Amino acid sequence: MIKVNSRGAARLLARHPWVYKSDVISGPPSPGLYPVQSRQGVLGLALYNPDSEITVRAFAFSPASDPSAVWLEQLRKALRRRKSALQAQPEGGFRLVHAEGDLLPALVLDYYAGHGVMQVGSKALEPLTEAMVGVILEEVPLHSLLAKNDQKSRGLEGLPLEVKPLYGQVPQSVQVQEGPIRYRVDLQQGQKTGAFLDQRENRLRLAAFQGQTALDVFSYHGSFALHLALNFERVVAVDSSRSALERATENARQNGISNLETQEANAFEFLRAEEKRRAQYDLIVLDPPALAKHRRDLERAHAAYKELNLRALKLLSPGGILATASCSHHLGEPRFYEMLAEAAADAHRSMRLIEKRTQGWDHPILINVPETFYLKFALLEMV
DSSP states (O other): OEEEOHHHHHHHHTTOOEEEGGGEEEOOSSOEEEEEEETTEEEEEEEEOTTSSEEEEEEESSOOSOHHHHHHHHHHHHHHHTHHHHHHOTTSEEEEEEGGGGTOTTEEEEEETTEEEEEEOOTTTGGGHHHHHHHHHHHSOOSEEEEEEOOTHHHHTTOOOEEEEEESOOOSEEEEEETTEEEEEETTTSSTTSSOGGGHHHHHHGGGOOEEEEEEESOTTTHHHHHHTTTEEEEEEEESOHHHHHHHHHHHHHTTOOSEEEEESOHHHHHHHHHHTTOOEEEEEEOOOOSOSSGGGHHHHHHHHHHHHHHHHHHEEEEEEEEEEEOOTTSOHHHHHHHHHHHHHHTTOOEEEEEEEOSOTTSOOOTTOGGGOOOEEEEEEEO
16 A cells, blocks of 8 residues: 555545655555555555655556556556557557556557557556556457567666567568558667657648648658658658668658658758758748756757747748647647747748647547647648
């Protein structure tokens, strides 16, 4: 049994799953899945690690005699919520488990055309891996399942970094269908679980636009650029990773696309150079990595996001479209749009907001857990 103080209890009663070490009164000596209680009684069930700063990660808010059984049932429910999408698009890419968004903290599971990639981020959860694999294989038709436990946050839990197969013969890469585009995902060495599935619907949304020139900055393996190349005469994909751009080139070839160019460059330097030569684009995508990974980074990140967007706005042709994103949850939605307004003012551009968008449906947001709402995506038109 874990005992929390009044502040920890208030967080759980407000249905936020995290309780920090400073608010834990007592608990078992070793990590595991345990009930949580306060003076009000039993508040729920949680992953517990006494050595982690986030000591308690609640996954249920009612008592039960077998926390592991509750966890596995939660997992089963999350997988069943995605079943119709998998049946409709078995060659697609989807997130099957989105950690806290599915009340399964510290667990991520992605699906790529019949192959699964799982990440476990809690020492309390690691012993349940075999049982979780059993549930996953019962619910999802998989050719293979990979544990891609190479995220740095595992070190904070006292866990080793490792990549290893859990089921089947795991290929180095697979091809995923996304609307009219097929792209190759590096399962074992790609970023995150191999791709960025949270932007899937936003990439498909850009199919509504057409023009002469488009620019995809922080393109990774060309995810946005490939879709844009179907409706724009010339598309430039920019990234600092040569290997990612090589995959973008290969993805273009696989789709019969010949109008996609790649540029290996630092995004800030590239945008400055393009401004200097007075380049113009009809549509620009900015999809940078999380520039504010901690709250202490917020001011610096705000300035960096502003510079990126200001430079991009100066490169837009009249009537051009800026599709811009931030995946930093510390930079909340109000501040994201405040930053865009500042960038537009400094660039002397009038911009009309066409649409506010966010992460895909398979990356669910809990409204009382702001950390689950991280992706902001704006479509702006120059007027």
